[in-house]
Amino acid sequence: MKTLKKDYKLLEYLQAMRNYFLQEAGDTMYDFYTAIFDKVQEKESWQQPSFLNVLLQEAVGQRYPEDSSRLSVFLEPLDPSRKKHPVNNLEVLTLSYKVPWPVDIVISSECQKIYNQVFLLLLQIKWAKYSLDTLRFSDFAEVTKKLEGSLVEEGKLKQPINQQIHRMCLLRVKLMHFVNSLHNYIMTRILHSTGLEFQHQVQEAKDLDQLIKIHYRYLATIHDRCLLREKVSFVKEAIMKVLNLVLIFSDRWQAGFGAWKIESIDKMESDFKNCHMFLVTILNKAVCRGSFPHLESLALSLMAGFEQC
Secondary structure (H helix, E strand, O other), X not given: OHHHHHOOOHHHHHHHHHHHOOOOXXXXXXXXXXXXXHHHHOOOOOOOHHHHHHHHHHHHHHHOHHHOOOEEEEEOOOOHHHOOOHHXXXXXXXXXXXXXXXXXXXXXXXXXXXXXXXXXXXXXXHHHHHHXXXXXXXXXXXXXXXXXXXXXXXXXXXXXXXXXXXXXHHHHHHHHHHHHXXXXXXXXXXXXXXXXXXXXXXXXXXXXXXXXXXXXXXXXXXXXXXOOOHHHHHHHHHHHHHHHHHHHHHHHHHHOHHHOOHHHHHHHHHHHHHHHHHHHHHHXXXXXXXXXXXXXXXXXXXXXXXXXX
């Protein structure tokens, strides 16, 4: 254990996995993924390995130059049936970190698969969050000014323009509350807290076998608590529906007032309310049974948003 930690820098490699896959290196990974999100919003091509690896190496090289040559990103084929939902488009991304021997005994390729599942979930949540954060109320203010004084007769509309814009702004706030609650839950309640426990256990490990078990147990815990286990896949599906709705909402907001109809606002409001209600009900039942105590903070946060709705 002393040789692994001192001579082979085991602790540094474990920290690197958390920095990039679990995005503890916030500024570095922000530079990487926001460049991708900007490309998506501009409807530009981004699924090019050379472009993605240059992005990643530039972001990592600024703060962690020793890792820039170890870290790379690959594109995996995506099932055509999943392409119809925008949030699934990120599933083509796979991070890879070159771990030298003998550290790869602890950080195996199987471990990297689990790290990648959590990385993808974080990326999808951060994409939804970024999409909402970059929307501006001024987009609608300009539209309203153009329509004022025009020949559009609001009497012919099912709902006055200002009311439609007001509904879009309210829906944005509700979606932001949901996404921010989920983001805070994953990043602080799960990854940060579990990471602190893991670091303490690694320091206490007496031999290699114990260390391997501690690492696997840590990965199993975050995999479970990030709702990636098959047993709770229905909860993750509901969350993905909301994240997908956020991306559709953002796209329509940016397209401008004339690009969407009152019926589309009705449907987005209805879809969000149904998913929100389902998640609040399921999470509260799970917490009351005591089966998922770690979900209590998320359940309470979503319940507060549901009551405001």
